[in-house]
Amino acid sequence: xxxxxxxxxxxxxxxxxxxxxxxxxxxxxxxxxxxxxxxxxxxxxxxxxxxxxxxxxxxxxxxxxxxxxxxxxxxxxxxxxxxxxxxxxxxxxxxxxxxxxxxxxxxxxxxxxxxxxxxxxxxxxxxxxxxxxxxxxxxxxxxxxxxxxxxxxxxxxxxxxxxxxxxxxxxxxxxxxxxxxxxxxxxxxxxxxxxxxxxxxxxxxxxxxxxxxxxxxxxxxxxxxxxxxxxxxxxxxxxxxxxxxxxxxxxxxxxxxxxxxxxxxxxxxxxxxxxxxxxxxxxxxxxxxxxxxxxxxxxxxxxxxxxxxxxxxxxxxxxxxxxxxxxxxxxxxxxxxxxxxxxxxx
Amino acid sequence: xxxxxxxxxxxxxxxxxxxxxxxxxxxxxxxxxxxxxxxxxxxxxxxxxxxxxxxxxxxxxxxxxxxxxxxxxxxxxxxxxxxxxxxxxxxxxxxxxxxxxxxxxxxxxxxxxxxxxxxxxxxxxxxxxxxxxxxxxxxxxxxxxxxxxxxxxxxxxxxxxxxxxxxxxxxxxxxxxxxxxxxxxxxxxxxxxxxxxxxxxxxxxxxxxxxxxxxxxxxxxxxxxxxxxxxxxxxxxxxxxxxxxxxxxxxxxxxxxxxxxxxxxxxxxxxxxxxxxxxxxxxxxxxxxxxxxxxxxxxxxxxxxxxxxxxxxxxxxxxxxxxxxxxxxxxxxxxxxxxxxxxxxxxxxxxxxxxxxxxxxxxxxxxxxxxxxxxxxx
Numbered sequence: 001x002x003x004x005x006x007x008x009x010x011x012x013x014x015x016x017x018x019x020x021x022x023x024x025x026x027x028x029x030x031x032x033x034x035x036x037x038x039x040x041x042x043x044x045x046x047x048x049x050x051x052x053x054x055x056x057x058x059x060x061x062x063x064x065x066x067x068x069x070x071x072x073x074x075x076x077x078x079x080x081x082x083x084x085x086x087x088x089x090x091x092x093x094x095x096x097x098x099x100x101x102x103x104x105x106x107x108x109x110x111x112x113x114x115x116x117x118x119x120x121x122x123x124x125x126x127x128x129x130x131x132x133x134x135x136x137x138x139x140x141x142x143x144x145x146x147x148x149x150x151x152x153x154x155x156x157x158x159x160x161x162x163x164x165x166x167x168x169x170x171x172x173x174x175x176x177x178x179x180x181x182x183x184x185x186x187x188x189x190x191x192x193x194x195x196x197x198x199x200x201x202x203x204x205x206x207x208x209x210x211x212x213x214x215x216x217x218x219x220x221x222x223x224x225x226x227x228x229x230x231x232x233x234x235x236x237x238x239x240x241x242x243x244x245x246x247x248x249x250x251x252x253x254x255x256x257x258x259x260x261x262x263x264x265x266x267x268x269x270x271x272x273x274x275x276x277x278x279x280x281x282x283x284x285x286x287x288x289x290x291x292x293x294x295x296x297x298x299x300x301x302x303x304x305x306x307x308x309x310x311x312x313x314x315x316x317x318x319x320x321x322x323x324x325x326x327x328x329x330x331x332x333x334x335x336x337x338x339x340x341x342x343x344x345x346x
Numbered sequence: 347x348x349x350x351x352x353x354x355x356x357x358x359x360x361x362x363x364x365x366x367x368x369x370x371x372x373x374x375x376x377x378x379x380x381x382x383x384x385x386x387x388x389x390x391x392x393x394x395x396x397x398x399x400x401x402x403x404x405x406x407x408x409x410x411x412x413x414x415x416x417x418x419x420x421x422x423x424x425x426x427x428x429x430x431x432x433x434x435x436x437x438x439x440x441x442x443x444x445x446x447x448x449x450x451x452x453x454x455x456x457x458x459x460x461x462x463x464x465x466x467x468x469x470x471x472x473x474x475x476x477x478x479x480x481x482x483x484x485x486x487x488x489x490x491x492x493x494x495x496x497x498x499x500x501x502x503x504x505x506x507x508x509x510x511x512x513x514x515x516x517x518x519x520x521x522x523x524x525x526x527x528x529x530x531x532x533x534x535x536x537x538x539x540x541x542x543x544x545x546x547x548x549x550x551x552x553x554x555x556x557x558x559x560x561x562x563x564x565x566x567x568x569x570x571x572x573x574x575x576x577x578x579x580x581x582x583x584x585x586x587x588x589x590x591x592x593x594x595x596x597x598x599x600x601x602x603x604x605x606x607x608x609x610x611x612x613x614x615x616x617x618x619x620x621x622x623x624x625x626x627x628x629x630x631x632x633x634x635x636x637x638x639x640x641x642x643x644x645x646x647x648x649x650x651x652x653x654x655x656x657x658x659x660x661x662x663x664x665x666x667x668x669x670x671x672x673x674x675x676x677x678x679x680x681x682x683x684x685x686x687x688x689x690x691x692x693x694x695x696x697x698x699x700x701x702x703x704x705x706x707x708x709x710x711x712x713x714x715x716x717x718x719x720x721x722x723x724x
Contacts, residue, residue, distance in 0.1 A: 054562035054563065054564060054565075055533070055562055165650050166421075167650070195420040195421055195589060196420065196589065196591075196630060196633045196634055197420060197629065197630065197633050197646070197647035198650070199633070199635075199644075200633050200644040200645060200646045200647075200708075201646050201648075203644065204644075204646065222562060222563065223563070223635070224563065224637060225635035225636060225637045226635050228635065228637045228641060229635045229641060229644055248641065249641070252637050262564070263563060263564065264637065266563055266564060266566075266567035267563060267637050268563070268566075268590065268592030268593065268595075268596070269592055269595065269596075269636050269637070269638050270591045270592050270595045270619055270631055270634050270636060271595060271619070271636075271638065272595045272596070272615045272616050272619050272620070273595075273596060281567065283564070283567045283568055283571055284564050287532050287534055287535075287564075287565060288562075
C-alpha cells in the first residue's frame with residue numbers, strides 16, 4: 001500500500017478526426033482533437049481531488065481514462081504503485097474495475113427503468129464479483145443501499161427508478177458503485193442535475209463515506225464552488241492541460257494562473273453586487289477554442305488579458321509557487337504573484 | 347423606458363439604438379397609468395389521471411417598466427408554469443383556473459387564443475432553456491430570426507433580413523455567423539441567437555426561462571452581462587426564471603421565491619438576499635455553495651417538496667421547516683408585507699416587527715483530511 005493511490009504521468013488522449021467513411025476505412029485522419037494533452041496528477045489515499053474545467057477542458061476524458069473506458073494515446077497510469085496503463089483485459093482488469101468505480105452525472109440515464117433498484121445494485125457483483133451465494137449477494141446489496149442512505153434497504157431494493165426522487169436515484173447510483181467496495185471513486189458531475197437542497201445531502205454522503213470506508217475521490221465538475229466545498233485539492237483544466245493545482249484554499253483564495261483567477265472572479269455568488277463584498281469580475285472574451293485547433297504557446301494566451309510575447313510562442317510548465325500549489329503561467333515563474341486582472345466586458 | 351409615441355410598423359432600417367422604442371402602437375385598451383404587468387392571485391392547474399395538480403396556487407406580483415424580476419425555486423415549485431401562464435403557452439392539460447394577468451391594465455386571461463397572439467412576441471417574449479431544442483436544426487440562424495419579424499410585423503423579406511442582421515450584431519454574434527446552422531454554433535452563441543429571436547418583435551417584457559443553466563460559468567457570465575446591457579440599451583423589463591439564486595443576485599432588482607406553487611417571499615434583491623425572513627429562503631441561501639464563504643458550511647433542507655396533488659394543509663413548507671409551530675400545519679400563512687418585503691410565514695404575523703428569525707443551520711460537513719502541507723505537486 002502506498003500513500004499515493006493514483007498517478008497520471010504525461011497523459012495524452014488524442015482523437016483522430018476522420019471526415020468520412022472513406023477515411024475511416026483507410027485509417028486516414030484529417031486532423032487530431034487533443035482532448036487531454038499531457039497532464040500529470042497524483043491523488044493520495046483518502047483525498048478528494050477536484051478536476052475543474054469548462055466543457056471541452058478534457059476533465060471527463062481524463063476520468064474515463066482512469067476507469068479504463070477510453071484508451072490513452074500516451075502517458076502512464078499508476079494505481080497503488082502498479083502500472084495499469086496497458087491493462088485492457090483479463091482478471092487483472094476485472095480486479096482493477098472492482099477497486100475503481102465511476103458515478104455518472106445523470107441518474108436517469110444510468111438506471112434502467114425496467115430494473116429494480118436491488119437488481120441494479122447487484123449487477124456489478126454478478127458481472128465481476130466472483131462466486132457469491134444469493135444470500136451473500138443480497139446482504140452486500142443491502143449494505144450498499146444502507147451506506148448510501150437508502151434505509152430500510154429491503155424496501156428500496158424492490159422498487160423501480162420511477163418510484164424514487166432525483167436525489168434517491170443518485171443515491172442508488174452511488175450504492176451501485178459502493179457494492180464493489182472500491183478504493184477510488186471517479187465522480188463525474190454527481191450532483192449537477194440536482195436541486196440545491198438535495199445536493200448538500202449527497203455531498204455530505206460522499207464525505208461521510210470517505211470517513212467510513214476510506215474512499216478516495218476524483219471529483220469532476222464544472223462548478224468551482226462545488227469543488228471548493230468538497231475537495232482537498234483542486235486542479236483547474238483548460239483545453240486538455242492542467243493550468244493550476246493546489247490545496248482548495250490556495251487555488252480559490254490566491255490563484256496564480258490568470259484563467260483560474262478569471263474563473264474565480266465570475267463564480268456565482270448569492271451576494272448581490274449592491275451590498276458590496278463583490279470583487280471585480282473579469283469576464284473573458286470569446287469561448288474556449290476547440291481542441292482540434294489548440295493555440296500555440298500557452299493555450300490560454302488568445303483570451304488572456306495578461307498575455308505577452310513569450311506566451312504566444314512558448315508553453316509554460318507548471319511552476320511550483322509554494323505550499324503545494326503550482327500554476328502554468330510565465331508570470332509566476334520563480335514564485336512571483338500575478339498582477340491584477342483588468343475587468344473586461346463582453 | 348418604453349417610448350409610447352405611436353409609430354406605424356416600419357420598413358425603414360432600424361438601428362440598434364432605436365430598437366428600444368416601440369415600432370407600433372400600444373393596444374387600444376392600454377392604460378398608460380397602469381403598471382406594466384400585474385399578476386393577481388394566479389392559479390394554474392394540471393389535470394392528471396390521478397387528480398388535479400395545483401402547480402401555481404394564488405401567485406401575485408407586479409413588474410414595472412425597466413425592472414428585472416427573478417423567480418426562484420426548486421424543480422416543481424411552479425416557477426416555469428407561472429411564466430408560461432403569463433402568455434398561456436401551457437401544455438394541453440393545463441388551465442388557468444382563476445386570477446388575472448394584467449398587461450398595461452388589460453387582463454390577458456379571458457382573451458381568446460387568437461387575441462392573445464397579438465401579445466406573444468410583440469409584448470412578451472420568452473427565451474427558453476435548451477437553445478438546441480428550441481432552434482430549428484435545418485434552418486440558418488438568421489432566417490429563423492427573420493421569420494417572425496416578417497410574419498408578425500408584416501415587413502418585406504428584405505427588411506426582415508436586415509433587421510435580423512442587426513439583432514445578431516446587437517447580441518454579439520458576428521455577422522458572418524448568421525448563415526450558420528444551429529449545430530455549427532457553440533452553446534453560448536446559440537443562446538445569443540435565442541435572445542436575438544426574443545428581441546425580434548421589440549417586446550416590452552422578455553422572460554428568460556433558465557437562460558444560462560446549461561452553459562459554462564464563463565459563458566454564463568457573458569450572457570448575463572449581455573442581458574444587463576440589453577436591458578439598459580432597450581429599456582426592457584425582464585423576468586428571469588431560475589433555480590440558481592446567484593443569477594438573480596447578479597441581475598435582478600426584485601426576487602420572488604416560490605415553494606410548492608405559492609409565494610414564500612418577495613422583495614428587493616438586496617433586502618431578501620441579505621436579510622431573508624422566510625425559513626425556506628434562509629435555507630435555500632445557506633445551501634448554496636459559495637466560494638466567498640467558509641468551506642464546508644453547506645446547509646441541508648431535509649425531506650423533499652410535497653406532492654402537489656395532495657399538498658399539506660397549512661404552510662406547504664411546514665413538514666421541512668425547522669421552526670414549524672403547531673399553527674403551521676393547520677393554517678395557510680397569509681402574505682404580510684414588511685418594508686417592501688412580502689413574506690408568507692406564521693413567524694411574521696401582521697403587526698409584528700418583521701425582524702428576521704434565524705433558522706438553525708446544519709453543522710459543517712466532515713472536516714477536511716489532514717493537509718499534507720508543503721508537499722509539492724506530482
